[in-house]
Amino acid sequence: MRHVRIGVTVGALLALVVGVSGVHALWGRSETVPAGVTLTGDLAVSASWLGGSPVWAPLYPGSTTPDATLRVTGSGSGSTLGWRVQITSTVATQFAAYTTFQARECVTGTVIPAGGYPASGSLPAGAVVDVCVHYTLASNAPGTLQGQQVSPRISVVAQQVGG
Amino acid sequence: MSVDTSVRSRGESLRSDQPRRAKAIVAIAAGAVLLLGGGTTLAYWTTSQTLNAGTVQSGDLDLSLGTGTWTLDGAIGGATAVADPSSVRIVPGDVLTLTQPLTVTLVGDTIQGLLSVDTTDLIPAGGADAFTADLTVSGGTAEGAGTYRFTPATAGAVTATLTITFDSATPDREFTNTDLDLNSVKFTLTQATS
Numbered sequence: 001m002r003h004v005r006i007g008v009t010v011g012a013l014l015a016l017v018v019g020v021s022g023v024h025a026l027w028g029r030s031e032t033v034p035a036g037v038t039l040t041g042d043l044a045v046s047a048s049w050l051g052g053s054p055v056w057a058p059l060y061p062g063s064t065t066p067d068a069t070l071r072v073t074g075s076g077s078g079s080t081l082g083w084r085v086q087i088t089s090t091v092a093t094q095f096a097a098y099t100t101f102q103a104r105e106c107v108t109g110t111v112i113p114a115g116g117y118p119a120s121g122s123l124p125a126g127a128v129v130d131v132c133v134h135y136t137l138a139s140n141a142p143g144t145l146q147g148q149q150v151s152p153r154i155s156v157v158a159q160q161v162g163g
Numbered sequence: 164m165s166v167d168t169s170v171r172s173r174g175e176s177l178r179s180d181q182p183r184r185a186k187a188i189v190a191i192a193a194g195a196v197l198l199l200g201g202g203t204t205l206a207y208w209t210t211s212q213t214l215n216a217g218t219v220q221s222g223d224l225d226l227s228l229g230t231g232t233w234t235l236d237g238a239i240g241g242a243t244a245v246a247d248p249s250s251v252r253i254v255p256g257d258v259l260t261l262t263q264p265l266t267v268t269l270v271g272d273t274i275q276g277l278l279s280v281d282t283t284d285l286i287p288a289g290g291a292d293a294f295t296a297d298l299t300v301s302g303g304t305a306e307g308a309g310t311y312r313f314t315p316a317t318a319g320a321v322t323a324t325l326t327i328t329f330d331s332a333t334p335d336r337e338f339t340n341t342d343l344d345l346n347s348v349k350f351t352l353t354q355a356t357s
Contacts, residue, residue, distance in 0.1 A: 026354040027224040027274075030281075033231060033261065035345035036249030040329065042339040043254070076339075078254035080237025122239060162239045162256050162331075 041078025043125075045085070045158035047071065050130065059099075059150065062139035067132040069106055074127055074158045082122025085129050086157040087112045091150050098141040099150065106130040122161035131156075222271025226278070226352040229264030236260065248345055255293075256331035261345075262324055265300075267352060269318040275355040276318070278303055279310045280325060284347035293333045294343070299324045312355060323350065 047070055054068035074083045087103035090096075103112040112131060113119050123129065135152060137145075235251055236242035236258040245251055245259070253259055269276050282296035302321040303311030313321075325348065329338075 026356060028351065028353040029224060029226040030349050030351040031226055031228045032346060033228065033263065033348045033350070035231070035233070035261070035348065036247065038248045038259065038343045038345055039252050040338050040341040040343070041252035041254040043336065077252045078257075079235055079251040080239050080257055081252070081254045082239045160255060162237060 041076060041081050041125075043074065043076035043078070043081065043083060043158055043160055045083075045156060046073050046075065047156040056135070056150075056152075059135065059137040061137055061141045064136040065134045067106075067134050070103075070131045070133055070154070070156070072129045072131055072156055072158075074123060074125065074129075076125045078125060080162070081125050082161040083125070083127075083158045084116030084118060084122060084161055085112065085131070086114070086116040086159055087131055087133070087154065088157075089133070089135075089152055089154045091135070091152050092148065094145060094148065095137075095141075095150050098138040098145065100136045100138070101133065101152070101154075102136070103131050103133045106132040116157075116159050116161075222274050223268055224270075224274065224276060224352060224354055225266075225268035226350060227266045227268075228350065229266070231261050231263040234260045234262070253329050253343070255329050255333040257329045259327040259329075260324065261327075261348070262322060263350070265321050265323050265350065267313050267318040267321055269313055269315045271315065274315065276313045276352045277306065277310050277355050278313060278321075278323070278350065278352050280323070281349040281351060282325075282327075282347070285327070285343055285345065287338065287341050287343065290338055290341070293330050293338050295328045295330070296348075297326050297328070313352075 050069040050071050054065075056065050056068075059065065070087075072085050072087075074085065076083075089101040089103075091099045091101075104110060105112065105117055107130065110117065117129065117131075133154065135150070137150075233245040233248045234242045235245050235253070237254070237256055242260070248259065248261075251259070265278075267276060267278065278300055280296070280298045285296060286294045298309040298311075299305075300311040300321055300323045302317050302319070303313050304317075306312045327343070
């Protein structure tokens with residue numbers, strides 16, 4: 001009886017081995033594509049003030065700061081890479097309702113849209129854009145804002161366009 | 164006296180070996196009978212006939228690649244031909260397409276083949292969301308994702324189109340300056356099991 005059990009077990013194992021190896025024994029053929037290695041691109045942005053950091057004159061209701069010029073450079077690589085520049089600004093909370101910020105492309109005077117400049121098309125890798133910015137304090141700014149820091153912060157974003 | 168004793172002793176010894184010898188003789192005789200029996204089996208009448216059925220030949224399964232062509236299609240500028248895909252730098256939103264002529268060989272009365280492409284090593288680690296590779300093949304019957312069934316009737320010259328898409332939703336600077344090893348793209352034709 002014991003011999004019978006051993007025999008059955010060995011037989012089952014052999015059947016399994018033959019079955020599995022039978023599947024792998026079917027014909028197959030593989031070919032690789034000799035195409036080399038492709039690389040993804042890159043996109044980075046840098047910004048600096050032309051003529052050094054601006055020294056803002058004190059603002060009063062209804063006044064506007066002189067333009068300060070921000071030089072934006074989009075660097076990177078990509079066979080189809082295109083980008084737009086987006087400029088946003090924040091100020092201290094108490095000034096938010098009374099301060100307006102404007103960014104224009106210095107050469108054409110085109111206001112930088114919220115969706116980025118240029119509004120249509122894109123800038124190529126390595127493009128440089130000079131952006132003129134200024135702040136205006138609303139004429140209805142309350143006297144409680146006197147002597148306080150506006151604390152402007154400007155963010156520059158290079159946004160890839162399409163692919 | 165001593166000689167007689169010696170002779171008697173040898174005689175007794177011979178007598179005691181007799182049963183063993185008898186057994187040996189019987190065994191040898193039995194073996195000889197068996198051998199003779201086997202020999203006489205071969206001597207019985209026999210006849211044979213060859214089957215007049217011609218020659219059967221095994222089939223064939225093969226796959227060969229022609230010269231593929233690449234195009235790069237970005238949201239800007241549309242599709243352009245790429246002479247050397249290793250010279251391009253792809254960015255989110257790009258679709259790199261390989262148009263690959265293939266010759267599928269299937270010979271056999273019951274053979275069918277499954278053509279697929281393996282891009283496992285193409286996609287960089289962690290890049291399953293950023294990169295996708297899709298295969299379409301002319302002539303075959305789509306069977307599951309990226310697998311096409313061929314029969315001897317539909318085999319022959321076919322065109323495979325492999326699109327590698329860099330997802331435009333890839334955020335920030337993920338997967339910048341990353342290698343994609345196009346050499347790892349492998350077309351495989353396997354005999355169908357069902």
